[in-house]
Amino acid sequence: MGVSAFSDEWARQFKDEVNRSSTYKSAAKGWKWSVGLVVEAEPDKNFPESKGVVMDLFDGSARDITVGTAADAQKCDFVITAPYTRWKQVATKELDATKGILQGKLKLKGDLPTIVRYTKASQEMTECTTRVPVEWPDEK
Amino acid sequence: MHDAGPGRMARRKIETDKAVDYADPEPSAFASMLGGLIDANIANSPAKRKDFDELGARVGIWVTDIDEGVTLEFHRGSLIVHNGLKPKRDITIRAEAETVMNLSNLRIGLFGMPVYYDEVGRGVAAKLVQRKLRIDGMLGNIATVNTVTRIFSVR
Numbered sequence: 001m002g003v004s005a006f007s008d009e010w011a012r013q014f015k016d017e018v019n020r021s022s023t024y025k026s027a028a029k030g031w032k033w034s035v036g037l038v039v040e041a042e043p044d045k046n047f048p049e050s051k052g053v054v055m056d057l058f059d060g061s062a063r064d065i066t067v068g069t070a071a072d073a074q075k076c077d078f079v080i081t082a083p084y085t086r087w088k089q090v091a092t093k094e095l096d097a098t099k100g101i102l103q104g105k106l107k108l109k110g111d112l113p114t115i116v117r118y119t120k121a122s123q124e125m126t127e128c129t130t131r132v133p134v135e136w137p138d139e140k
Numbered sequence: 141m142h143d144a145g146p147g148r149m150a151r152r153k154i155e156t157d158k159a160v161d162y163a164d165p166e167p168s169a170f171a172s173m174l175g176g177l178i179d180a181n182i183a184n185s186p187a188k189r190k191d192f193d194e195l196g197a198r199v200g201i202w203v204t205d206i207d208e209g210v211t212l213e214f215h216r217g218s219l220i221v222h223n224g225l226k227p228k229r230d231i232t233i234r235a236e237a238e239t240v241m242n243l244s245n246l247r248i249g250l251f252g253m254p255v256y257y258d259e260v261g262r263g264v265a266a267k268l269v270q271r272k273l274r275i276d277g278m279l280g281n282i283a284t285v286n287t288v289t290r291i292f293s294v295r
Contacts, residue, residue: 099206099237104169112177113184113294119241 002133005088006039006051010132011065017128018062024128025060028121032058033114036073038081045138047084078110088136090126097126159192163213163222170203171210175221177244178212178291187252191291193217197284200225200232203240212288230284231277239267247295254289 003009018024037053052073056064066072073079082090086105089095098119100106108115115122160179162171182189195214202209202225211226212219225232233243242264247255256265267273278285 096237098241099203102170102173102203102237102240103206103208107169108173111180112173113180116177116241116244117294119238119245123238 002135005047005091005134005136006053006067008067010134011053011067013132014129015062015065017131018057018065018125021124021128024121024124027124028057028060028118030059031118031121033077033110036076036079037087038070038073038079039087040070040081040083042084042138045084046140047137078108078115081107081109084138088138091129091132091134093130098123159217160219160221163220167221168208168210168223170206170208171221171223174201174210174212175219177294178219181291181294188291188293191287192219195284195287195291197230197281197288198226198228199284199288200229201240202232202234203237204234205236229277231275231281231288233273233275235267235273239264239273242267243273243289244292244294246289246293248290248293252290253286254293 003013035055035057037055039047039051039053041048041050050070052068052070054064054066054068054072054076055062080101082100082105086095086100090097090100090106095105097106101108158179159182160175162175164171167175178192182192192214193216196216197214199212199214200209201212209225211222211224211229213222213226233240235243242260245260246264247258247261249255254264255261264273268275275285
């Protein structure tokens with residue numbers, strides 16, 4: 001049975017996945033910026049309030065990943081914003097995050113050269129989300 | 141009464157001091173990303189700025205797995221980014237999204253040549269061999285391809 005999407009327990013398991021990944025560890029060497037994921041509300045999908053995932057990432061490891069408000073996530077150095085359904089597509093491998101950003105399905109804010117330099121780390125981070133078994137609110 | 145006549149199109153004049161501008165009132169996400177990337181690169185690197193100031197070319201980029209593209213119109217010191225592929229391109233790069241991102245991660249080595257012997261470079265070279273990365277017009281425009289690669293590169 002999965003954990004509730006974008007819950008504290010989900011954040012803990014996501015952090016564990018990131019720290020278990022040797023690919024992420026080497027690809028994100030030198031990374032020193034915070035990343036915020038804004039998950040926009042979709043009341044008709046049983047996701048009534050926007051949430052923010054704040055990721056404190058440093059030099060190939062996740063020091064902390066927490067779930068708070070969208071405003072918390074918007075304070076990060078890099079912010080990726082999308083509605084709940086898009087994030088679900090990313091986490092279930094229906095949507096590749098790189099393609100999603102190029103298509104504008106995921107909105108990215110932050111220094112572009114830096115994020116491009118760490119494309120491989122971003123892809124592995126996305127892979128880590130797919131490894132966390134999730135119970136989706138719109139499927140309850 | 142003024143009549144522009146059939147077949148003539150009004151040309152929108154783009155007046156700006158910005159190095160990078162967009163031809164379309166609503167640039168696509170891909171256009172914004174590439175334009176933003178080039179803008180940041182030339183602001184951060186005098187060598188890339190010099191390349192940008194010397195480059196005059198029309199470069200198309202088509203991302204094959206999302207069916208989206210842009211045309212980059214370099215005018216020696218300014219760039220206009222168009223949504224989609226426009227005519228009269230000197231070179232056109234066609235690749236999947238991941239490969240397009242990897243092109244921006246190519247290291248630049250001696251004499252300003254892209255490095256194809258490290259992990260990223262080998263990956264890009266393999267895509268060229270497999271024809272998953274195609275550069276139409278490359279043969280007559282090797283110098284342009286290398287200059288564009290240097291301007292794209294975040295390394």
